[in-house]
Structure formats: C-alpha cells, structure tokens
Amino acid sequence: MRKMLVTGGAGFIGSNFVKMILDRKSSNRVIVLDKLTYAGNIDNLRGYLSSPHLDFVRGDIGNAQLLDLLVPGVDIIYNFAAETHVDRSILEGGSFVRTDVMGTFTLLQKALEHKVPRFVQVSTDEVYGSIEKGRFLETDPIMPNSPYSASKSGADLLVRAFHKTYGLPVLITRSSNNYGPFQHPEKFIPLFITNALEGKELPLYGDGRNVRDWIFVDDNCRAIDLVGRRGKPGEVYNIGAGAEKENRYIARKILEFTGADSGLLKFVSDRPGHDRRYALNSAKVKALGWKTRTSFLKGLEKTVRWYSKNQRWWKKIKEGSFSEYYDRMYGERLDQAKNRKG
Ligand code: NAD
Ligand code: TDX
Numbered sequence: 001m002r003k004m005l006v007t008g009g010a011g012f013i014g015s016n017f018v019k020m021i022l023d024r025k026s027s028n029r030v031i032v033l034d035k036l037t038y039a040g041n042i043d044n045l046r047g048y049l050s051s052p053h054l055d056f057v058r059g060d061i062g063n064a065q066l067l068d069l070l071v072p073g074v075d076i077i078y079n080f081a082a083e084t085h086v087d088r089s090i091l092e093g094g095s096f097v098r099t100d101v102m103g104t105f106t107l108l109q110k111a112l113e114h115k116v117p118r119f120v121q122v123s124t125d126e127v128y129g130s131i132e133k134g135r136f137l138e139t140d141p142i143m144p145n146s147p148y149s150a151s152k153s154g155a156d157l158l159v160r161a162f163h164k165t166y167g168l169p170v171l172i173t174r175s176s177n178n179y180g181p182f183q184h185p186e187k188f189i190p191l192f193i194t195n196a197l198e199g200k201e202l203p204l205y206g207d208g209r210n211v212r213d214w215i216f217v218d219d220n221c222r223a224i225d226l227v228g229r230r231g232k233p234g235e236v237y238n239i240g241a242g243a244e245k246e247n248r249y250i251a252r253k254i255l256e257f258t259g260a261d262s263g264l265l266k267f268v269s270d271r272p273g274h275d276r277r278y279a280l281n282s283a284k285v286k287a288l289g290w291k292t293r294t295s296f297l298k299g300l301e302k303t304v305r306w307y308s309k310n311q312r313w314w315k316k317i318k319e320g321s322f323s324e325y326y327d328r329m330y331g332e333r334l335d336q337a338k339n340r341k342g
Contacts, residue, residue, distance in 0.1 A: 001027040005074045007061050007107065008081030010034040012183040013122070015044035017078065017221040022048055031055045031070060035099075038321065039084065043313060044182045061103040067110040076118040076228055077111055079104060082155075085186050086126075086148045087329055090272055093147030100151035101158070108162045108170075119159070119170045120228045125213065125240065127153040127174065130275035137281050138174070138236040145273045156236075169233035173224050176240040176280050180217035180299065181306040185314050186322065188212075189300070192251055193307045194314050196260035203330050203337075206270035208248030211277040215241040216299035219292045223285050230288050237288075240280030243296035253297070257304040268333035 004021070008014040009032030018030055034040045036058050048054055059066045061081045071077070081103060083089065083096045104121070111119045128136040129143030142157070144150040162168040179189040192202045223239040231237060255262050294302070307314060318326075 001029060002075045003029045003031070003073055005031045005033060005070060005077045007033045007077070007079050008040070008122075010036060010040040010042055010044050010056075011080060011084070012044070013178055013217055013220060014078075014080035015041075015182055016180065016217045017080065017224060018045065018054070019048055020218070020221045020225070022051055022053055027053075029053055029055070031057060031074070033057050033059055033061065033066075033070060034081065035060045037083070039184050041182075041184075041317070043316075060099075062098065062106045064106050064110060067107065071110045071114040071116060074114070074116050076120065077107065077116055078120045078122060078224065078228065079107055080122045082122075082152065084148065085184075086146045087186070087271065088325075089146055089148035089151070091328070093151070096147050096151040097154070100148075101154040104155040105158050108158060108168065112162060112166055112168050117169055118228060118233070119168060120224065121155060121159045121170060121172045122224060123156050123172050123174045124149065124152050125174050125176045125238065125278045125280050126275065127156055128278075131277055131279055135240075135279040135281040136238065138238055138284060145275055163234045171227050171231040171233060172236040173227050174236060174238050174280070175220045175223070176213035176215050176278055178215055178217045178220050180303055181310070182313075183217070185318055186325070188247065189250065189254070189303065190307060190314070192254045193258065193304055194318065196254055196258040196264060197308060197311070199260065200264065201266045201334055202251055202254070202264050203266050203268040203333060204247060204251055205268060206274060208251065208267060209246050210274060211244050211246055211279070213240045213279045214243045214245055214250075214296055214299075215239065215292070216294035216302075219294055223290045226288050226290050227285065235284075237285045238280040238282045239285050239290075240282045241292040241296070242280075242282070244277070244279050245296065250300070253300060254304065257301060258308070266334060266337045268330070268337050
C-alpha cells in the first residue's frame with residue numbers, strides 16, 4: 001500500500017488525478033489536503049468522499065503544524081496546490097507568492113524533515129516564458145512574465161535547491177494548458193463554453209492569435225502519475241500534447257460545438273504581459289512510456305458535452321462571488337469593444 005499526499009486535490013487537475021488513482025481500485029491511500037479557496041470545490045470529489053481509500057483534510061500547505069500531522073509515513077507527495085489564474089495574479093499577486101512560493105517551501109521543509117521518499121512538484125510551461133518558434137526543452141532557462149508564472153518559477157527553484165542541497169528526491173512536471181471536466185469557469189475554454197451556453201459574449205484578448213499547447217486533463221494526470229512512479233529524482237519533465245492552437249480558432253470551434261451565435265465573439269483589450277506562444281518538447285516523458293490518448297478536437301467536444309450536461313456545477317460557481325470578479329475583469333473591456341463598433 002502506498003500512502004499519497006495530494007495537495008490541491010479539490011481543484012481541477014488535482015481532483016481528476018485523485019479520481020483516476022481511486023478508480024484503479026488499488027490499495028493506495030490518498031490524503032487530499034486542500035484549502036478550498038474560491039477555486040477549490042468539494043463537489044469535484046463527489047462520489048469519492050466516502051471511499052475508505054480517501055481522506056479529505058481542509059487546510060493550507062503553508063501550515064507547518066498541520067503538515068507535521070499529515071506528512072509522517074507518506075510515500076509520495078504530489079503538490080498541485082497553487083493559486084493558478086494569470087489574470088488574478090495581475091490584479092493581486094500576494095496570494096500567489098504566499099501559496100505558490102512560501103507554501104511550497106513549507107511543504108518541502110516538512111517533506112525533508114519527515115524523510116518523504118518522493119516529492120512531485122506540479123509546475124507549468126509558463127515558467128519558460130514565451131517562445132516564437134520551436135519548442136521548449138527542460139534545459140531551457142526560466143523566464144516568467146506574470147506574477148503567477150514568477151511564483152511558480154520561485155517554487156521550481158526551491159524544489160531544485162532542496163534536491164541539490166539536501167538530496168530530497170524531487171521531480172518536477174511542467175505541463176502545457178490543460179482543459180476538460182471540472183475546470184473553473186474563469187479559465188479560457190470553460191469561460192467561453194459556459195458563456196456560449198448562456199448566450200453571453202466571448203471576450204477574446206488582443207488579436208486572438210496567441211498560441212497555447214493544449215492537453216486534455218486525463219492525459220496530463222497519467223503523465224504525472226508516471227513521472228511519480230518512474231521519473232528520475234532531480235529531473236524536470238515537460239508534458240505537452242503538441243496541440244498548438246490559436247485562441248481565435250478555439251473560440252470559433254466552441255461557437256460551432258455549442259451552436260451559439262458567432263456575433264458573441266468580441267475582441268477586447270489585451271492581457272498585460274500576455275505571452276504570445278507556448279510549445280513544449282515532451283520527448284523526455286514519452287521516453288518513460290507516455291503518450292497522449294485524446295486529440296484536441298475530441299477532447300474539446302467531450303468538454304463541451306460535459307459543461308452542457310453539468311450546468312448546475314458551473315452555475316453555482318458563476319452565480320457566486322465570481323460575478324464580481326467577472327465585472328471587474330471584463331465590464332470595461334466589453335463596453336470599450338461595443339463603443340469601438342458603435
Ligand atoms: P485550480 O486553481 O483548479 O486548483 C488549485 C487547488 O489548490 C484548489 O483546489 C485550491 O483550493 C487549492 N489551494 C490553493 N491554495 C492552497 C493552499 N495554500 N493550500 C492548500 N490548497 C490550496 O488549479 P489547477 O488548474 O487544477 O492546477 C493545479 C496545478 O497544476 C497548479 O499547481 C498549477 O500551477 C498547475 N498547472 C496547471 C495548468 C492548467 O492549465 N490548469 C497547467 C500547468 C500546470
Ligand atoms: O477571457 C479570456 N480571454 C482570452 O482571450 C481568458 C480567460 C483567456 N484568454 C486567453 C489568454 C491566453 O492566451 O486564452 C489563453 C488561455 O488563457 P488562460 O485559460 O487564462 O490560461 P493561461 O494564461 O495560458 O494559463 C493556464 O495555463 C498554464 C493556466 O491558467 C495556468 O494555471 C497554467 O499554468
């Protein structure tokens with residue numbers, strides 16, 4: 001029996017990961033530690049909370065006393081917990097530094113103190129910054145451009161330092177943009193799908209030609225699990241599906257799949273410091289035996305279907321404090337877009 005500590009296990013990727021592990025019906029025991037911030041959602045683990053293989057603890061990865069209770073005897077830590085939305089990091093970066101940098105530091109300290117044999121840091125391709133041509137390799141320098149990616153980079157550097165200095169057996173995964181069921185509707189794909197389903201405008205930043213390398217969440221979860229089991233301590237693994245798409249292409253596909261009016265698409269003022277393009281070389285994780293199973297259009301169709309069928313899940317989120325955030329982030333931008341036309 002392996003005992004796993006999964007932080008951020010009530011978020012989008014973390015909850016998909018935990019459910020994948022529990023669905024395997026092995027003897028593994030999973031402890032989820034999650035603060036349940038605005039982005040964390042206990043509903044994401046519905047149907048699994050009564051499992052004898054799962055313990056859910058609400059708490060902060062920066063709480064050293066709590067970690068002293070949870071970490072002893074753990075075989076592997078997967079650190080998914082983070083503040084994750086670039087736009088929010090532009091409005092207020094403090095919580096990103098506190099959780100992504102300081103929280104990870106506390107978790108590393110406790111992993112070291114309690115001699116945890118494996119520590120997987122779930123990082124992102126955004127730490128590399130933007131690339132015009134070609135694809136990032138694990139050996140490329142870190143050049144973050146947003147307070148979010150700078151905080152994740154800080155965490156990556158601490159993780160590396162704990163390996164070099166103290167020999168902590170760490171692994172870092174850097175995946176590209178995930179999409180799929182249970183993603184918070186603040187992010188691009190679920191925001192556009194749910195707005196389209198509600199007949200609301202789809203606010204596309206800048207010229208809509210920024211490129212992200214999209215990966216279906218299940219594919220990333222399988223890769224993270226593989227790196228946790230077979231990866232080499234001290235190493236970084238890129239995880240990308242090689243599905244590089246312009247945002248405007250995705251927006252149009254979402255309009256097509258939802259059957260919404262194409263007039264809903266609005267070009268609004270750009271995100272400050274907006275990275276133009278992300279693309280990853282994932283040969284290293286492929287050499288461990290991983291490959292993608294879900295193509296982009298299949299994954300997008302599946303995702304549109306999931307959001308169409310699970311309206312209660314996302315309406316509950318959108319009707320809450322999210323609406324204040326939405327007005328702050330998009331109100332003026334959408335007004336300006338209307339005035340430009342008029
Ligand atoms: P998410 O925002 O959906 O979930 C984050 C989870 O962490 C939430 O459940 C939240 O409650 C929890 N959390 C936040 N602060 C915490 C704290 N101090 N202590 C304990 N729990 C806390 O994010 P996600 O999209 O699922 O991302 C998960 C991880 O994957 C993050 O580390 C993110 O940087 C990384 N990542 C995400 C993507 C992506 O496209 N979504 C891509 C690459 C890497
Ligand atoms: O309303 C929008 N309009 C728009 O044009 C939003 C929310 C986004 N966009 C654009 C910005 C990006 O070019 O869509 C693209 C994707 O945006 P996000 O979903 O905010 O993702 P991104 O900024 O690329 O960061 C994501 O991928 C890497 C995650 O949020 C991070 O947590 C992850 O590390």
